Amino acid sequence: MLDGQGIELRAWREADLNTLCELRNDLALQDLLLAQARPSSPERVRRWLIDKSDQEQALFFVIAERDTGQCLGYVQLVNMRVLHGTAELGICLAPAAQGRGVGRAALQLLEGYAQRVFALRKIILQVLAEQGAAEFYRRVGYREVGRLQAHVFQNGNYRDVFLMERLLEP
Template sequence: MLQGERLVLREWRESDLQTLALLRNDVELQTLLLARARPNSIERVRSWLSERSSRDDMAFFIAAARVDDTVYGYLQVANIDRYNEIGELGICLAHNAQGNGLAREAYQLLEPYLRRVLGLRKLTLHVLASNARAVGFYLKNGYRQVGKLERHFRINDQYHDVLIMERFLSE
């Protein structure tokens, strides 16, 4: 478990399933994450969490309030390549947990763990170019744009650009 001032990053628990099901069924939120929301039962969410937590190439954390363990969302680093010391970052926070510094605190807790424990030196990510809030967050946290996939992600009947960003982790 990683503890901050307001947050803890921890493993998932059965008591998290209801909140995580709401996040996984939130069409708008899943679209911003470049995912497709589909009906997710509690059992499907449990299977999704079990699969993620059992992968050797992934680090997965629940972001919860330090005071009362309210679940705000999750962070993951997928496709961890230990030889090249890289991984792909993903952050999902509920709408009511956005805009108040929780993502920044969560990221600041996660980065030293990735560097010191997992030995990663660089993170990459994909983000909708139109998601100004997320792009701004990543730029403020040291990421830089290294590419753009044009008309790459379909939302309804329109295709949207996706930015590729990276950040070298530093001591």
């Protein structure tokens, strides 16, 4: 478990399942995450959590309120290439947790842990070009390194995606 400013990053618990089901079934949120949303029953979400937790080349943490343990979302690093020191970021916050500094605190904890334990030196992400989240990532140290034009199909339109990266401090 990793403790930060009002939050903790920890393994998922059965008590998190309802919140995580809500997030996985929120179509608008899944669009923002560049995911292809599909109905997710509690059992399907449980299997997804087990799979995420068992991946060798990934880190998966629930973001929880430190005082109450309430699930606020999750953060993950996937496609970790330890030899190269790189990984791809994914973060999902419940709407009620957004705009409160939770995302920034979770990224600080995750990045520090990934650097110390796995010697990661760079984190990469993809984000919709016209989405406000791109500005959030810029504020926390990510920079745009490319644009994939008409890269994802959502709601009848092809949308551009930014490639962003953050070099971690040595």
